[in-house]
Structures are given as C-alpha cells and as structure tokens.
Amino acid sequence: MVLIVGGIALKWSVRRRHRGRLILLGAAALLLLTLVFLDRQLLPLLSQYSKTQAQWRVTRMINEAVTAVLGDEKADYNTLVTVTRDGEGNVVSAEADTRRLNMLKAAVTTAVAERIGAEREMTVAIPVGTLLGSGYFAGRGPFVRIPVGVSGGVLTTVDSVFSAAGVNQTTHRIEMTITVDLFIAVPTAHTSVQVETPFVIAESVLLGKVPDAYTVVTGDDQTTTGQIFDYGAERLQK
Template sequence: MQSYKRRHRRIELVKIMIVITAVLLLVVLIDMKMRPSVETMTAYQARLYAIQTINDAVAKELDAEKVTYDSMVKLSTSADGMVTAVETDMLALNRLKVGITNSVAQELKKLETADLKVPMGTLFGGQMFTGRGPLMGFRILHVGYVQSEIINQFDSAGINQTRHQIMLRISININALIPGYSADTEVTTNMCIAETIIVGTVPDAFTKVTGDNGSTISKLNDYRADNALE
C-alpha cells in the first residue's frame, strides 16, 4: 500500500514538473518571439521622448539668449553692396553650443525620474494594438555624453542666391527600460538655429544643362538675354 502511494506521488510529481517545464518553455518561446518587436518599439518611443526633450531644451535656450543671425554672423560687403565674406563669431557660437548642451543634459536627467507611460499594445506593434491596453511605465536613461556640433551649411537658393544655415547637430545614446526589457538606441537630430539668404548679382544670361541622352553640346541650353527680348 505504501509503495503504491509512493509511486502515485512520484507520478504526480512528474506531472507537475512536466507542466512547469511546459509553461516555462512556452514563456521562453513567447519572449523570444516578442522581444525583438518590444525592444524595437520601446527604442522608438524612447527616441520620440528624447527628440521632444531636445527640441524643447534648444528652443528655450535660443529664446533665452535672443539668438539671431546677425548676432553670430557678420557679412562683409564691397563698395557696391555685394557680400564679399562671411565671418562667424566663434566665441558666441561656442558659448551657445555649451549652453544648449548643458540644457539638453539637464532635461534628459529629468526623464530618468519622469513617470513615462505607453500603452502595452503600442509596444507590441501593429495598427490593431496601437494605443490599446494597460499603460506600462518605463524610464529613459541617458548613457554617455551629449555630443553637439555646429555646422555651417551653404545651399543654392536660386540664381546667384545662397542660403546660409547655422545648424546644430546633437547626438546622444539612451537606454529605455521597461519591466523585463531593455533597449539601447542613438538619437541624432539637426536643428537650424539661424539662417539668411545671401543675394549676389543676377547674370544677364545663363546656361542650363539637361539630363537627356543627347550629346554634351545638345544638352546645353543657352538662355541669353537677347533671346529673352525677342
């Protein structure tokens, strides 16, 4: 009788172990399937929060410093009023860069203690689940340093017109933490802090090169002033 009870207990114990193993295996399989999607969406949500934080910090700093193009750039002109040189005030630009970098770093620290919430369905991806389900809290940790760079960018804005933009590039590494998951991502954003259009002399005529399959000579279209008057 006792041997029967022992054998019955062993059988029950084996059944329990099989059920526990099956449940654990199912949890592992589900986690393996969901983890890439959850980590990707978590990183995406973290980037949204980080970019919004950076934009707000930069806007506040620019407003506080009353930044204008003329306050950072001096245009030298000739006697006839044509622009001959563009001189940037590097001291003012570096001071602005340091102020913005510190402001961004301070705002990012607030995210580490902020009560950030996102619907669980959003993390799983798919239009059907986006914005649905219970809210899941997560934190954003700032990893490393805030890297910033001032870039002077010149683009054509028309015939003998050049657009000068002073761009600020900010790069950070962040880590998004939610229960059971962690996602690292890099955020890089470019912001224009000042710009102007430098106007030169408009020529009396110009030539346009088309992209057809003809010869080089046939690609040249001569838009001469005398033709425009005919």
C-alpha cells in the same frame, strides 16, 4: 491483513510520487514555454516599443531645449555672423562669431542633457492583445506597463551651409545638429538607438555680387584650428 493494508499503502505511495513527478514536469514545461514566449515575442516587441517611445520623447526634449535656449539668447543671423561688403555692396567676407556660437552650442547641449537626466526611467505601455502576437487582437485590451531605464550622451555640432539662391544671391545658413545616443534597459535585455535632430538657427540671403571663393571660420572648442569652410574654392581648383 497487515500485508494487504501495507500493500495498499505502498501502491498509494507510488501513485502519489508518480503524480508529483508529472506536476513537476508540467511546471517545467510551462516555464520553458513562458521563457520561449518572452524571448521570441515579448522582448523584441518591448525593445521596439521602447525605441519608438524613447525617440519620440527625446525629440520632444531636444525641441524644447533648443527653443528655450534660442529664446533666451535671442540669437539671429545678425548677432551670429558679420558680413563685410565693399563700397559697391559686394560681399567681401562673412565671419561667424565663434565665441557666441560655442556658447550657444554649450547651452543647448547642457539643456538637452539635463532634460534627459531628469527622466532616467520611463514607462512603456503595451496592449495585451499586441503582446499575444495576433494581428486580430493587436492594439486591444488593457495596457501592460513596464518600467524602462534610459540614459544617453549628447553631441552638438554647428555648421555653416551655403547654397545658390539665384543670380548674385547666396543663402547662408547656420545649422545646428543635436545627436543623442540612447541606451535603453528593458527587463532582462538592453538596446540602443540614436536620435539626430537638425535645426536652422540663423539664415540670410547674401545679395549682390558674391566672390568666387571666400572663407568662413565657424570654430569649434573640440578642435585646435576650428572648422574652415572655403565656399567655391573647390570649383576654382578644377
């Protein structure tokens, strides 16, 4: 009887170990499927959602920063550009206030950088139905909120742009472009996106006879000689 009992105990022990292996294999398979799902479905979706929301938020920050700075500085065409005319009213020169433009550019860059720095982390909310990858359930169900880290660098450029506006009329615009390179860190992955937003910060129509070519120096602290724009010079050289 002891042997029989021992035999029964032995059989039970073998079955228990076999069942334990099946449970481990099932758990490993489930973990593998979960990782494949995360890699193929969740991470690409999370990266795209993060890019979209980051672009929207940064664009809003840029708009707020530029609006605030221009309002404080009270910048307009007459304060940024000096137009000189001769006795007959013809345009002789258009000279930008390099110092004021550089100060304006620095103020905008600082304002944008401070706003981005204040929001180091944002939360991306994705509906559960969208995570499942089904078109029928997309956008449905409760939201899954995932923290995302954000950091970025800001580059601001100022350009002088001329365009024909009619007979003896030329439109002169001072344009500012803010470019933000964003680094977005999502769980187990990272991505990047560039947000570029142009603004017309000053504009005027130069009336009267305009010379075939003249030079506008806008300057730039990042270069030695500044930026020189020769309006019409290319046409004269042909």
